Amino acid sequence: MYEEQRKELAQICHLLYERNLVAATDGNVSMRVSGEHILLTPSGKNKGFVKPEEMLVLNFDGTVVEGNGKASKEYPVHRAVYEAREDVKAVIHTHPVFATAFAMAGKNIPDNCLIETSMMLKGVALAGYAAPGSQELAESVRPLAKDNDAVLMQNHGALTMGKDLMAAFNKMEVLETVAKTIIASRVLGEPLVISEEELAKMKKK
Numbered sequence: 001m002y003e004e005q006r007k008e009l010a011q012i013c014h015l016l017y018e019r020n021l022v023a024a025t026d027g028n029v030s031m032r033v034s035g036e037h038i039l040l041t042p043s044g045k046n047k048g049f050v051k052p053e054e055m056l057v058l059n060f061d062g063t064v065v066e067g068n069g070k071a072s073k074e075y076p077v078h079r080a081v082y083e084a085r086e087d088v089k090a091v092i093h094t095h096p097v098f099a100t101a102f103a104m105a106g107k108n109i110p111d112n113c114l115i116e117t118s119m120m121l122k123g124v125a126l127a128g129y130a131a132p133g134s135q136e137l138a139e140s141v142r143p144l145a146k147d148n149d150a151v152l153m154q155n156h157g158a159l160t161m162g163k164d165l166m167a168a169f170n171k172m173e174v175l176e177t178v179a180k181t182i183i184a185s186r187v188l189g190e191p192l193v194i195s196e197e198e199l200a201k202m203k204k205k
Contacts, residue, residue, distance in 0.1 A: 001066055005033050006052035012165045013041060016094060017048030021172055024048075027094035027157070028072040031165055032082055036060060040078070042069030073133030080138040081161050084145040088161040090168040095157035098179035102126075103152040109179050112193040115202055120174045121160075123148035129155050150175050 009031055016022040016029070024046050031039040038058045041047070045054060056067035060082075062075050078091045102109050108126040111117040117124060125144035130137035130153075141159065144151050149171050151159045158175060162168035185191040 001057055002033050002037070002039060003052070005031055005039055006055045008165055009039050009041065009055050010050055010052040012092075012169050013047040013050050015169060016092070016172070017046075019173060021096045021176060022047045022094040027092070028074045028078070029093070029165070029168075030075070030078040030091045032089045033057075037065070038075075038078065038082070040071055040075060042067065043072045044070065076133065076135055076138035077141050077159065080142040081145045081159070084142050085161065087163060088145075089163055090165040091159065091161045092165075092168045092172050093157060093159045094172060096172065096176040096179070098183055099152060099158040099176050100156075101183065102179055103154050103156060103158065106154055108152060109150075109175070110182065110191070110193070112196070112199060113182055113185070113191045114178050115194065115199070116174050117178050118199055119202060121148070121150045121171055121178075124150045124152065124175065126152045127154060129153075132156060 009029060013029055025044050027047060029041045033039050040056050040058050042054050042056055054069055056069055056071055057065050058071060059065055064071055074093055081088055081091050109124045111124060125148040127140040127144055130140050141151050149161055160168050160171035162171055182191055
């Protein structure tokens with residue numbers, strides 16, 4: 001069941017690992033493959049080496065219907081995003097170093113320093129702390145996912161979503177690059193910002 005989608009999910013996991021966006025068994029990735037089923041990475045598997053056949057098929061309620069592994073406890077967050085956004089077909093949650101540094105500091109990534117933040121990510125939001133895997137965390141992310149393609153979770157990590165896996169991956173890579181660039185810029189002084197007027201012009205193009 002869903003053989004090609006399993007391969008695609010594994011490839012994205014490997015790419016996340018290669019780009020240093022995920023470490024070891026951290027993080028989880030999902031893909032909405034039908035109105036009934038979600039493909040999800042198994043818990044406890046190194047993302048750099050996870051295999052297509054290890055991916056799990058879940059009912060929307062989180063019940064594993066195909067696969068031998070254990071579903072990630074973070075599934076409630078993925079489900080909350082899918083319920084909030086019908087256009088989203090893929091969700092990625094990782095702990096990229098620089099984006100997570102913002103989350104640990106309880107600070108959001110500014111959207112007016114680099115064009116990519118507002119153009120590529122639609123928006124970035126910061127969710128307050130809640131225990132990983134908890135329904136409380138899922139409910140804190142749900143309203144933020146409606147208007148943003150990236151959500152930082154305080155003292156936890158980052159979440160991106162997209163129309164497909166590659167779109168969600170691209171957003172995660174851009175999110176981390178923007179976070180890294182802003183932190184590097186602050187070594188030299190406070191970053192200059194782009195005016196609201198200029199950002200509005202770019203969005204119209």
